[in-house]
Amino acid sequence: xxxxxxxxxxxxxxLTGGALAACTSDKTDGAAAAGGPIAxxxxxxxxxxxxxxxxxxxxxxxxxxxxxxxxxxxxxADGDRVMxxxxxxxPGLSRELRVxxxxxxxxxxxxxxxxxxxxxxxxxVSGSAAPLAEDAALAQASADYxxxxxxxxxxxxxKTAEFVAAVKAGDVAKAKALYPVARTYFERIEPVxxxxxxxxxxxxxxxxxxxxxxxxxxxxxLEKDLWVGGDxxxxxxxxDQLDADVRAxxxxxxxxxxxxxxxxNGAKELLDEVANGKITGEEDRYSHxxxxxxxxxxxxxxxxxxxxxxALVKRDPALVKSIDEGFAKVDAELAKYRVGDGWKxxxxxxxxxLKGLSDAINALAEPISKVAGVISGK
Amino acid sequence: xxxxxxxxxxxxxxxxxxxxGIAGAAxxxxxxxxxxxxxxxxxxxxxxxxxxxxxxAHQAGIVTPAQDRLHxxxxxxxxxxxxxxxxMLKDWTAAAARLTAGRDAGEIGAVGGILEAPxxxxxxxxxxxxxxxxxxxxxxxxxxxxxxxxxxxGIAAQRPAALVDLPHFPxxxxxxxxxxxDICVQACANDPQVAVHAIRNLAxxxxxxxxxxxxxxxxxxxxxxxRDQATPRNMFGFKDGTxxxxxxxTDLLRDHLWVQPGDGPAWMTGGAYVVTRKVRMLIExxxxxxxxxxxxxxxxxxxxxxxxxxxxxxxxPDLEAKRPDGEPxxxxxxxxxxxxxxQNSNARMLRRGYNFVDGSDGLGRLNAGLFFIGYQRxxxxxxxxxxLNLARHDAMNEYVRHVSSGIFACPPGxxxxxxxxxxxxxx
Numbered sequence: 002x003x004x005x006x007x008x009x010x011x012x013x014x015x016l017t018g019g020a021l022a023a024c025t026s027d028k029t030d031g032a033a034a035a036g037g038p039i040a041x042x043x044x045x046x047x048x049x050x051x052x053x054x055x056x057x058x059x060x061x062x063x064x065x066x067x068x069x070x071x072x073x074x075x076x077x078a079d080g081d082r083v084m085x086x087x088x089x090x091x092p093g094l095s096r097e098l099r100v101x102x103x104x105x106x107x108x109x110x111x112x113x114x115x116x117x118x119x120x121x122x123x124x125x126v127s128g129s130a131a132p133l134a135e136d137a138a139l140a141q142a143s144a145d146y147x148x149x150x151x152x153x154x155x156x157x158x159x160k161t162a163e164f165v166a167a168v169k170a171g172d173v174a175k176a177k178a179l180y181p182v183a184r185t186y187f188e189r190i191e192p193v194x195x196x197x198x199x200x201x202x203x204x205x206x207x208x209x210x211x212x213x214x215x216x217x218x219x220x221x222x223l224e225k226d227l228w229v230g231g232d233x234x235x236x237x238x239x240x241d242q243l244d245a246d247v248r249a250x251x252x253x254x255x256x257x258x259x260x261x262x263x264x265x266n267g268a269k270e271l272l273d274e275v276a277n278g279k280i281t282g283e284e285d286r287y288s289h290x291x292x293x294x295x296x297x298x299x300x301x302x303x304x305x306x307x308x309x310x311x312a313l314v315k316r317d318p319a320l321v322k323s324i325d326e327g328f329a330k331v332d333a334e335l336a337k338y339r340v341g342d343g344w345k346x347x348x349x350x351x352x353x354x355l356k357g358l359s360d361a362i363n364a365l366a367e368p369i370s371k372v373a374g375v376i377s378g379k
Numbered sequence: 380x381x382x383x384x385x386x387x388x389x390x391x392x393x394x395x396x397x398x399x400g401i402a403g404a405a406x407x408x409x410x411x412x413x414x415x416x417x418x419x420x421x422x423x424x425x426x427x428x429x430x431x432x433x434x435x436a437h438q439a440g441i442v443t444p445a446q447d448r449l450h451x452x453x454x455x456x457x458x459x460x461x462x463x464x465x466x467m468l469k470d471w472t473a474a475a476a477r478l479t480a481g482r483d484a485g486e487i488g489a490v491g492g493i494l495e496a497p498x499x500x501x502x503x504x505x506x507x508x509x510x511x512x513x514x515x516x517x518x519x520x521x522x523x524x525x526x527x528x529x530x531x532x533g534i535a536a537q538r539p540a541a542l543v544d545l546p547h548f549p550x551x552x553x554x555x556x557x558x559x560x561d562i563c564v565q566a567c568a569n570d571p572q573v574a575v576h577a578i579r580n581l582a583x584x585x586x587x588x589x590x591x592x593x594x595x596x597x598x599x600x601x602x603x604x605x606r607d608q609a610t611p612r613n614m615f616g617f618k619d620g621t622x623x624x625x626x627x628x629t630d631l632l633r634d635h636l637w638v639q640p641g642d643g644p645a646w647m648t649g650g651a652y653v654v655t656r657k658v659r660m661l662i663e664x665x666x667x668x669x670x671x672x673x674x675x676x677x678x679x680x681x682x683x684x685x686x687x688x689x690x691x692x693x694x695x696p697d698l699e700a701k702r703p704d705g706e707p708x709x710x711x712x713x714x715x716x717x718x719x720x721x722q723n724s725n726a727r728m729l730r731r732g733y734n735f736v737d738g739s740d741g742l743g744r745l746n747a748g749l750f751f752i753g754y755q756r757x758x759x760x761x762x763x764x765x766x767l768n769l770a771r772h773d774a775m776n777e778y779v780r781h782v783s784s785g786i787f788a789c790p791p792g793x794x795x796x797x798x799x800x801x802x803x804x805x806x
Contacts, residue, residue, distance in 0.1 A: 262495065327587065356590070360457055364587030374496025 037061075038097065041111070043090070044068040048111030048120035057104045057128030064111070065095040070342060071182075073112040075119065076100050080314075080325060082307035083149055088156035088186065104128045114342030115185065116296060118332075138311040139261045139376070146308040147258050150190050153301075154251035157186035161247040165240040168223055168233045177227050181285075181293035181343065184220060187247075188297035189304070191274060192267035193254050200250045204243065207283070219243050221287075228287040261312070264305045265373035271302035272366040280359045282347040292335070292344035295358070299331055306369065309376060317375045320368055327365030334361040427569040430509035433479040435792040436649055437637065440513030441729065441754050442626040445604045446567040449597030449733040450574040451655065451750065452582065453560025453785055454589035456522060461532040465805050467588040471516075471564075471581055472799040481509030484580035501583070503576050510570040514577055516800045517653050517787025520544055522561040537804055539643040541652055541757045542788045548770035548781065557593040557657065557783040565653070565752070567731075571598065593783070595657065597733025597750045604731060610684060610692065614660050614734050614747050615778075617677050618684030621692055622719075624729040635727040635756055642756065646803035649791030651754045654762045657735070657783035660748035665778045676774045678715030686715060698722075712774040718765055726761045728753040748779065758786060 038061040040051040045068035064074040064087060075086040076098070084107065085100030104126050110119035160183035167176035187194060187205065195201045202210060204219045211217035218239055226233045233240075259267065278284040279295040306313075306324060313321050334357055338345040350358075427447075431439050458464055474484045483489050485499025492498055523538035525531055547553075564581055568574040575596070582591050601613045602620030606627055613619040624631055633639065638647045665673070670681060678696065679686055686696035688708035696715055700708040709716050720727055731754060736747040755761035770776070790803055 323587075330587075360587075360590040363590075364457075367583070367586045370497045374493055377493060377495035 038063040041065065041074060041109070042067060043072045043074065043111040043113065045070050045113045046120075048074075048109065048122060050109055050122050050124075053109075053122060054125045054127065055102070057102060057126050060100050060102050060126075062098040062100070062109070063095060064090055064098065066090045066092050068092060068113050070113040071115060073115055073119070074098060075110045075112070076102070076124070077108045077110060078105065078307075078310075080307050080310045080321070081303060082310045083145065083304050085148065086152055088152050089159050102126045115182065116342065116344075117336070117339070138315070139309070142261050142264060142308040142312065143258055146264055146305060147255075149304050149308070150193055150257070150259075151255045153186050153190045154254045157183065157190075158248055158251045160186060161244060164223075165244045168227075168240045169237055171234060173227055173231055173233065176223070176233065177288070180220070180224060180227065180288060181290035184290075185293055185297040187220075188274075188294045189301035190254060191298065191301065192263075192270045192305075193257060193259065194250055195270075196257065197250055197253050200246055200253070203246045204250060207286075219246065221285075224285060225287045261309060261376050262373055264309055265376045268302045268305040268309075268372060269366060269369050271298045271305070272362055272369055274298050275362050276359065276366065279347075280355055280362065285347065289346035289348045290344070291347040292338055296335060296344065299328070299335070302369065303328055306372060309372065313372065313375060316378070317371075320371055320375060323368040324365070324372075327361075327368055331358075331361045331365050334358055428508035428510055430480050431511050431513050433476045433514075433793065434795055434798075436794075437792045438515045438650070438789055439479070439792070440515035440565055440567055441636070441651060441731070441789070442604055442632065443511075443513050443567070444608055444626070445600040445602055445731055446511045446513070446569045447598065447600055448568050448571040448574050449600075449750065449752075450566045450571070450578045450594060451597065451752070452564050452566075452578050452594035453519070453592045454562045454564070454582075454585065455592045456531070456561045456588065457590050458588045459531070461805075463588055464532060465799075465801075467585055468516075468801045468805070469799040470584050472793060474580060474584055475514040475577075475800070476793075476796075478577045478580065479509060479512045479514060481507075481512075484577075484584070501576065501579055503579075504573055507570060507573055507576075510568045510573040512566065512568040512573050512577060514581075515565040515567075515653075515789060517563040517565075517789040518542075518801065518804065519560050519562065519785065519787050521559060532805075534804060537644050537646060539647050539788060541638075541643055541647075541759055542786065543758055543763065545654070545758075545784055545786050546763065546767075548766050550770055550776055551781050551784070553784050554782050557595075559785055560592045560787075562589060563653070563655070563785065563787045571596070595735060595750050595783075596737075597735050599734040601732045601734055601749055602730040604729060613732075613749050614662060614736075615665055615673070615677070617673075617679060617681055618692065619732070619749070620730050621679070621684055624727055631727065632729075635761070636729050636754055638756055646790060647788055650789050651729075651756065652758050653785075653787050653789055654751075654753045654755070654758055655783070655785040655787075656751040656766075656781050658749045658751055659746070659780040659782050661778045661780070662745045662747050668778075675710050676713060676778075678709045678713030687713075710774065712772050714769070714773055714775050717768050717773050723765045723768060724760070726765050728755045728761050728765070730754075754789070 039055070041062050041064040042049040043064055043066045062074065062076070066072045069092055071092070072090045073086060073088050074090065076084040078084050084102060085098050087096045087098045090096050107124040107126060109122045109124050112119035160179065164176060164179040164183040167179055194204070199215060202215050205221065206215065206217065206219055207221050208217045208225065220243065222239055223233065223236060223243065226236055275295050275298045279291045279298065282289065282291050284294050285291045310321065338350065431443055433439060456464060478484055483500035487499045489498045489500040489502035489505055520538065520542055522531065523535045564578065566574040566577045568577070578594065600611050602623050603610050604623065604626055606625050610618040610621050624635060626632070636651055638650050640648050642648070674680055674687060684692040685694055686709060688697055688700045696709055696719060698707070698709055698716055698719065698721065702708055716722060730752065732749050732751040734747070735750045736745060738746055740746045753762055790801055793800065
């Protein structure tokens with residue numbers, strides 16, 4: 002089931018470029034934009050920014066989580082194109098986001114509980130900035146998405162470490178709670194993860210796909226032991242292996258740079274993942290937490306398409322409109338099944354409800370499947 | 380080779396290189412939708428590979444000589460946006476015009492586009508001829524008002540009185556998930572791959588506007604719709620459709636099939652109402668039934684199809700004839716008697732059903748039967764009374780189970796390249 006259809010990748014060492022964002026913990030950078038960092042106070046129900054008008058250039062946000070839930074902070078351009086984000090801001094923690102913002106209208110968003118649209122605040126950036134030429138816009142898309150992958154994979158490493166620690170400590174309840182959350186970061190960047198041969202099946206393989214060479218390990222092996230047996234006392238080695246594999250894949254993912262075409266295909270593949278694996282409930286067959294993966298796949302797809310948005314808007318505005326409508330429909334359909342900070346379990350949904358989700362995904366995947374052709378520009 | 384018989388392969392060559400790789404861009408080259416002027420009605424008895432004219436006063440696929448294969452689909456509309464629904468109906472019409480001419484569903488085609496984009500045709504009909512494909516559209520009661528009574532697209536006032544909600548008939552075991560629907564499309568062809576290809580591509584074009592509610596494959600037409608066609612046999616092994624309305628009987632078609640001016644809302648004039656019923660046959664018990672009982676139940680001989688007591692298939696049944704013991708030759712509860720126009724205030728339909736075998740069920744029984752399709756001018760005076768009569772009295776009921784049901788208003792034909800399915804309703 003996991004075939005990689007990506008083209009051979011031209012690996013790029015380190016990234017340079019305007020959209021380079023770096024996160025540092027509790028450290029203010031002297032080279033920050035005029036006026037110093039913008040303080041963001043995030044709670045479980047609010048997202049307060051000290052300033053909402055700023056000058057074009059490098060903006061620095063210092064996000065402090067004063068709530069009880071893990072939060073995320075995003076800066077979005079039109080169409081939810083991610084200009085920069087920090088993930089996994091645990092309660093009490095402060096993290097910084099440095100992001101290059103040309104003049105324009107943006108939205109800041111805190112996401113307590115890591116899901117949904119978040120609590121949004123309009124940002125106005127003024128100054129002079131020439132709009133990017135089309136080729137530059139595409140190059141920018143790759144850089145933007147690389148940054149997204151970097152921050153997601155960093156959070157994946159952190160959350161997986163927490164999950165693994167809970168498993169090794171025998172804390173079944175805590176491990177069960179962390180399982181779908183850690184997977185969220187993986188599922189958002191799944192097409193990237195799938196590039197790396199055996200690492201993906203080792204991390205995310207299912208029991209039916211196991212072979213003598215690649216036995217049943219990773220997230221789903223621990224899922225089975227947590228939910229079916231409730232006993233992870235013998236899973237220390239499996240847990241350590243997952244931790245190591247996730248670190249390895251994160252390091253590789255951060256060194257990759259996807260071409261615009263790969264981004265387009267990745268956006269489609271994420272939706273195929275939903276259609277083939279999550280709608281059917283086969284991904285998380287023991288925990289039934291498929292809707293966490295579903296939402297993460299959709300978010301990842303949106304991030305990939307949004308990175309391409311400036312070029313897409315120039316080339317095919319009608320397609321952008323139908324994609325926007327498609328995402329809105331999926332979000333609305335999915336929102337019906339929110340429970341607190343999470344989702345209903347797959348086995349709590351009726352056939353008719355699953356069909357509603359399936360229809361929404363199919364309706365979105367059709368226009369998304371046309372993006373690659375538009376991007377290739379032939 | 381004339382323009383009107385461009386093959387798929389030729390159309391691909393015409394679409395050629397240089398096509399813009401942008402969704403919705405027009406193809407260059409010669410692959411354009413054939414116009415009405417270039418089409419010509421198929422002759423009865425035309426070769427199985429030929430194309431059937433898509434345009435005309437009535438929709439093709441009703442009195443068209445019944446093809447051998449069926450893929451029938453019912454859709455639910457999932458958008459609330461009337462304009463989007465109409466746009467899809469126009470897209471469908473353009474695709475249907477191409478498909479029925481033996482061309483690809485989209486302007487670019489299955490292999491004519493760039494490598495980076497998904498083809499706008501799914502490709503499984505490459506190299507196959509038109510195969511007599513017809514595509515026939517109909518609108519169900521739920522398109523006009525939803526279950527809550529809401530006028531969904533500003534057409535509720537246009538719902539014809541004849542488009543009734545079918546009543547529950549005695550013995551019905553109707554399964555809701557495979558019944559009803561907002562829009563139906565009947566694809567008939569002489570090649571099953573061509574029929575399936577058409578439905579598959581229409582479903583794809585409709586993503587986000589409609590969703591497939593249910594669909595049914597059928598084979599071995601169970602009705603002859605022209606005098607040239609031999610009467611085929613249903614899964615009971617009997618000839619089915621001997622007394623059907625025939626395409627040549629223009630006066631009868633006017634009286635019983637086509638909606639006439641003044642019948643109801645003007646948009647349906649020239650159209651017809653279709654009723655579909657999936658009739659599961661209890662094959663294994665039927666097969667254990669004696670030949671005599673089988674013939675008594677049907678009211679015809681199994682070999683020639685002649686009404687009991689008569690010699691030839693097309694002889695009129697003699698419903699008055701008595702056996703020496705005084706019992707009627709054609710039993711009181713026989714199918715032929717109960718369905719006969721004289722027993723139903725002269726009700727007639729044009730039946731166009733198909734056999735189906737959906738594999739086997741969990742009990743090892745063949746999941747088989749008749750997918751009944753009946754076209755008529757007014758279901759209130761045709762299908763409904765006839766089926767009530769059958770459901771109450773038919774000896775055949777022991778061997779059949781009605782598991783799905785649908786009714787749709789099929790508008791008149793598409794008149795030309797600028798016309799579209801449902802234009803008379805949505806204009």
